[in-house]
Amino acid sequence: LMRAYAAKGFGSARTEPSRPRRGSSGASRQTGSRKHRQVTTERAADEHVERAMKELAGAGLDKMHHLTEEQRSAAAIADRIAHPRARPIDPEEKARGRADYARVQGWDGSADVEHLRVESYTEGGLFQPFAEAKPVYEQLVRRVQQLEHRGQLAIAGGSVPEFSSWRFGEARYAQFLADNLCVHAALERALEAAQKHAMIAPLAPARLGLARSAALRADLVTLDAEPEASTQAISHAQCIARLGEAASGADEERDDVSAGRALLAHAFAVYTAHLSSGQAVGAKAATQHRLAQRGALRFFADYPALTDANRDRNNPITRLRSAVDAAGAAAGDARALEEVGAELPNAMKRATLLLAVLAVEEKEPSIAHTIESNK
Numbered sequence: 001l002m003r004a005y006a007a008k009g010f011g012s013a014r015t016e017p018s019r020p021r022r023g024s025s026g027a028s029r030q031t032g033s034r035k036h037r038q039v040t041t042e043r044a045a046d047e048h049v050e051r052a053m054k055e056l057a058g059a060g061l062d063k064m065h066h067l068t069e070e071q072r073s074a075a076a077i078a079d080r081i082a083h084p085r086a087r088p089i090d091p092e093e094k095a096r097g098r099a100d101y102a103r104v105q106g107w108d109g110s111a112d113v114e115h116l117r118v119e120s121y122t123e124g125g126l127f128q129p130f131a132e133a134k135p136v137y138e139q140l141v142r143r144v145q146q147l148e149h150r151g152q153l154a155i156a157g158g159s160v161p162e163f164s165s166w167r168f169g170e171a172r173y174a175q176f177l178a179d180n181l182c183v184h185a186a187l188e189r190a191l192e193a194a195q196k197h198a199m200i201a202p203l204a205p206a207r208l209g210l211a212r213s214a215a216l217r218a219d220l221v222t223l224d225a226e227p228e229a230s231t232q233a234i235s236h237a238q239c240i241a242r243l244g245e246a247a248s249g250a251d252e253e254r255d256d257v258s259a260g261r262a263l264l265a266h267a268f269a270v271y272t273a274h275l276s277s278g279q280a281v282g283a284k285a286a287t288q289h290r291l292a293q294r295g296a297l298r299f300f301a302d303y304p305a306l307t308d309a310n311r312d313r314n315n316p317i318t319r320l321r322s323a324v325d326a327a328g329a330a331a332g333d334a335r336a337l338e339e340v341g342a343e344l345p346n347a348m349k350r351a352t353l354l355l356a357v358l359a360v361e362e363k364e365p366s367i368a369h370t371i372e373s374n375k
């Protein structure tokens with residue numbers, strides 16, 4: 001491309017064909033002339049590219065008004081070569097191939113690509129392979145980000161309102177708690193049953209300290225609510241229970257090693273969802289339904305098993321990160337981690353569905369709103 005544009009614009013790249021020698025055949029004369037033109041054109045093009053690059057070093061593209069559109073395109077390429085702004089090409093990355101994902105604001109196809117406003121950017125391409133030497137928690141988070149930007153975590157259904165506009169009644173919130181109780185209780189039982197699995201041992205409920213079922217039961221009692229778990233929550237719990245049974249070795253028809261790796265993916269998904277987006281949901285619920293004043297925020301705030309004297313080690317996210325990294329260290333090789341990654345799309349989708357019951361804009365006034373209205 002550089003040579004093609006240079007031959008057209010950066011000075012004269014025309015050459016005079018050499019005259020054929022006497023006695024040579026017509027075919028030979030034609031071939032010799034073509035080769036001469038090609039070599040001379042390439043040489044001239046390289047010279048003009050170098051000249052353009054030198055000129056660009058002293059003057060910006062905006063000062064080169066005399067260039068045609070094609071020449072400007074070539075000049076832009078030359079400028080990138082003269083003043084590289086990107087990182088060097090990684091040979092391994094190049095061999096794998098890649099595609100980066102950017103989300104832009106309001107592009108209808110008519111705007112100049114260079115002037116689009118980028119809202120988010122994620123390096124894509126083939127999934128970054130898992131590596132034993134790197135912290136597994138960070139690798140799983142990165143894999144989730146790539147899955148999300150590729151649309152592989154999308155859930156079929158109608159449009160979901162922006163989180164800022166979510167408004168749910170107390171009945172829906174109680175349903176959310178009941179669904180989480182169903183799933184968390186199943187997860188705790190499965191992790192306890194699969195303790196002989198090397199990758200599950202660091203996630204033992206008593207050792208991890210993140211068990212949520214007792215806090216969920218207490219919140220439901222405080223709210224005087226007893227809803228039945230939804231069908232999707234029961235399905236999620238059954239999936240986890242099957243993995244726990246297989247990972248414990250009780251299911252002779254399923255490989256307990258692979259089941260344990262899949263169970264790790266579900267534990268990561270459930271706890272990560274609760275400790276990330278779940279916290280925002282808890283804050284919104286607390287505001288709409290005065291949960292703190294009523295003593296019904298145990299699901300989000302109470303971790304009685306975290307009694308370490310070191311305050312940092314009592315941070316639930318820190319505990320989860322450490323446990324997942326320890327599980328990864330026990331994996332043995334990167335192939336085992338790839339099995340965990342293979343289960344992530346299913347695990348993350350199921351964990352995300354636990355929030356679906358609250359993704360509404362209900363008319364029903366909250367308790368807090370009713371109190372304010374009656375003042």
